[in-house]
Amino acid sequence: MIKRGNLKRRVLALDIPHEKVGNINIWEHCDQPREKVETKDRKREYLKWRSMRNLIAYIHSGYNGRECARMFGIDPVTFIHSIHSTCDCIEVKDKSSDVYLTYLQLTDEFSN
Secondary structure, three states: OOOOOOHHHHHHOOOOOHHHHHHHOOOOOOOOOOOHHHOOOOHHHHHHHHHHHHHHHHHHHHOHHHHHHHHOOOOOHHHHHHHHHHHHHHOOOOOOOOOHHHHHHHHHHHHO
16 A cells, blocks of 8 residues: 655656646546546546646645635545545556546647
8 A cells, every 4th residue: 555645745746747737728638528537527537637636736736635625615634535536546656547547648739
């Protein structure tokens, strides 16, 4: 099991140029309808994009989970759990994870 640790520290340790995150529009890359991603539907294809949306919003907000959760109309614990789960997939480089593959797709955009 992965040690969860401090969320902000975990996100800062990810291989993402944090200063470029504000320039990315996740919806340009999303292959699912935004209306479906923004719902509470638990289908994997929506969940992976919702997780990336949450991670990007968390970084862009200056690492304020409660503010982001309020903005999306979800419970702060759910939002923070989403970020932790996303970090878990990215840190172990789980190539079978849809979330990790979506992250790789977006990191190509970050590096441009």
